[in-house]
Amino acid sequence: MLEIKNLKASVDGKDILKGLNISIKPGELHAIMGPNGSGKSTLANVLSGKEGYKISGELKYEGKNLQEIPIEERAQKGIFLAFQYPTEIPGVNTSNFLRTSLNKIRKAKGKKELDALSFIRIIKEKSNELGMDEKMLSRQLNVGFSGGEKKKNEILQMKILEPNLIILDETDSGLDIDALKIVAEGVNSSRSDKKSFLVITHYQRLLNFINPDFVHILSNGKIIKSGSMKLAEDLEKTGYKGIK
């Protein structure tokens, strides 16, 4: 599904990713852990197509060179980024935004656009699963949402848009244990042999609930170690300094 070879990325002449390799197959869940400033969010941004980076190396998604595909088309082709800091868009209704987004993606896939009623049915069902207050859906997008509400809203979008490659950028940070479990449950119930996950996190605690197939340690722009869940457990004990 995703093939990254020798990926380098820099911003304003500052090198951030310095030759990163990773390969994700359909159905797999990969976790990337790393200290602050190691390049985790840059990786998420580069994959989703955010502008402002100078990029070299190979970046292939479903066999296609991602660098030639603009952000919105990547999204339409199934790349989803759950943002670390979901932005507020005043005056834009949360539910309407999600329907606009879903219909853009459906249209790109050659599917029929959903009418308002069918959409409401879906969004109600999915938001209930996440224990979200329905009132939130009629509020302005992310405006005045608590940290937990913002993250749940990201997971709600992930569930409704049905992407293939899901990147969670520190979705667990700032969540209390109940919210963390809900997010994890959202991920677990979305897993299938066609969907792949790239979970970026600082801590082991989310991984305890979602059982990654692979854990990678990102440090100074490179993956310095890969392994199983055990690697995350070791990391929790020794800290990044203990990993070599």
Place this chain on the structure above:
Amino acid sequence: MKNQNINYNQDYKYGFTTEIENIKAPKGLSEKTIKFISKIKKEPKWMLDWRLKAFNRLKVSKEPDWQKPKFPKIDYQNLYYYSAPKSMKDKPKSLDEVDPKLIETYNKLGIPLNEQKKLSGIAVDAVFDSVSVATTFKDELTKKGIIFCPISEAIQKHPDLVKKYLGSVIPISDHYFATLNSAVFTDGSFVYIPPNTKCPMELSTYFRINASETGQFERTLIIADKGSYVSYLEGCTAPMRDENQLHAANVELIALDDAEIKYSTVQNWYPGDKNGVGGIYNFVTKRGACRGKNSKISWTQVETGSAITWKYPSCILQGDNSVGEFYSIAITNNHQKADTGTKMIHLGKNTKSKIISKGISAGKADNTYRGLVDIGRKALNSRNYTQCDSLLMGNKCGAHTVPYIKNKNSSSTIEHEATTSKINEEQLFYCNQRGLNQEEAVSLIVNGFCKDVLQQLPMEFAVEAQKLVGISLEGSVG
């Protein structure tokens, strides 16, 4: 509006010209021109005298020059003040007699005039250059005692009402362009709602400039008698031309006791090209008088067109407990300039006013909000709330807020809030990541920014206005 099927990815989709034979007044501004207009409109003598009085005043009047957007000197002698399709000379009695080319023009603009196809729930007065081509739903409105007709017709058929109210809100001597309009105005709409009548449909006027080297001087007069209600909407478009064309309108509203007038504008005059060549000079005077107690006037404007927009739809709150509202979206892109806002003049007791202004500036455009809140000595317990938000796109455009605030009594309160922000890259990225392209993202964010104003528009037009907001900013980011 409804029944439209148009490709929205065009720069200015109303830029076509209708090839039609015209009757024009002699070129230039003179007594001869004014007499020509008055004669061709078959006006009574009092009307001609009124025009000539304005013309005499004009001779000693000067163009105001305090506005932010400056413009090259207008050669008033090089303009036509009247241009009308030849076929309109002998007033067609029914739509069947109207030149099919004119009907086709309005079809192209999305305003079908035929009985079968006309917009449901909206009565339309269609003004083409200097004449009204047709007015729909006239008979149905007449049954309720509502008068909705071209002002030239009202001058002939309802002289008492016109004499009583014309110029009573915007005096002949008000300022240069208002005076000019009073001397040479050609057509526009006249509305009278009788006491205790709620107008059963939206009334609207569609202004179309077609002829070149011609100014359009519309005059609209709306009177809501005691306890009545009317919602009125105007739309405007013009062909794409390299010359700047002048549109100097006067609009007067009068609300008597317990009456309410809601006046909405979707202004989409040709804005000029990307380099600032051509476009309409939209120098308009709009003023409403809440003359009766408990009366209310709301202005809602969506200003997306014109090379220069210069207007301040205002409310004079004379009646006790009267309410004035001003909701505005002004979008300027490329080289467009806008200096717009409102005046709220509080004279009666317990009067309230509310101003919500959203200015959006992109490209090399310049956008100014200018507003006056004046609470008089006797306007006890009055209140004003003003909110002015500006949104900038890119770093070559400008936004300015110029509030003038006068409170002459201690029992009244005035609140003013203003914000300026730039369109946020994170917001754009977020929308892109959810599958929206750049233009869709800008449209969504800007529509969100304008929501408080858009929701004031009548339903039928809100959708159209939302699309227009998006189109006006195409190509402004990225």
